[in-house]
């Protein structure tokens with residue numbers, strides 16, 4: 001049951017252990033949790049900032065909110081740097097002034113979702129297909145605020161059993177797929193080319209590349225070594241491990257919102 005909520009709520013006092021017998025409006029959908037995290041992140045934005053605009057269903061809420069605050073005049077002089085064509089289109093429709101990292105090589109803040117977040121604030125990103133532009137823009141940001149609902153929290157990277165995306169060049173993609181799978185054979189990795197669910201054709205990124213999704217049955221261990229090894233493979237453009245990049249992680253869950261800052 002999806003019920004009304006206050007996106008500004010932070011804390012846990014709206015918990016109800018007895019929700020089955022109580023009319024309390026406390027059961028939030030995953031999308032509502034995403035929205036709560038996104039709204040909280042936009043509170044970090046102040047007028048005059050250059051802001052990286054993430055991609056995905058959680059980031060979409062943050063971009064909507066930014067557009068709303070600009071329209072209301074609560075925020076002024078914002079420049080948005082979109083991390084995908086999709087976000088570019090959304091921001092344009094909201095009249096958010098846009099630029100790029102050639103014009104603004106240093107961003108004040110970037111806000112984006114993630115697919116996995118481990119206890120050290122390492123991330124998996126790219127299930128939405130935008131990992132390369134996201135990494136370029138978020139590396140250029142003084143602060144990188146990650147927004148997730150609690151389903152994205154994992155004990156270790158790869159722990160969700162879902163995909164760890166790697167962007168590769170289309171040329172001889174099967175070669176790169178086999179190299180990636182071999183690299184992680186000790187983690188019982190299965191590598192799959194991402195395809196469009198509509199056409200069955202390879203999914204093509206904003207940079208005209210393909211994506212290989214890696215599925216691990218075991219822990220991949222040293223994340224830095226894993227990332228470096230992937231980047232050494234010819235054909236690999238970028239991987240979805242975002243290590244040590246997040247400065248803040250905002251998690252919305254049924255117990256409320258937590259804001260964790262890099263120590």
Ligand SMILES: O=C(CO)[C@H](O)[C@H](O)COP(=O)(O)O
Nearest residue numbers: 056057058113126128129130
């Ligand atoms: O990395 C991403 C896109 O490339 C997204 O941020 C990530 O997939 C999370 O998406 P969502 O907010 O829809 O769960």
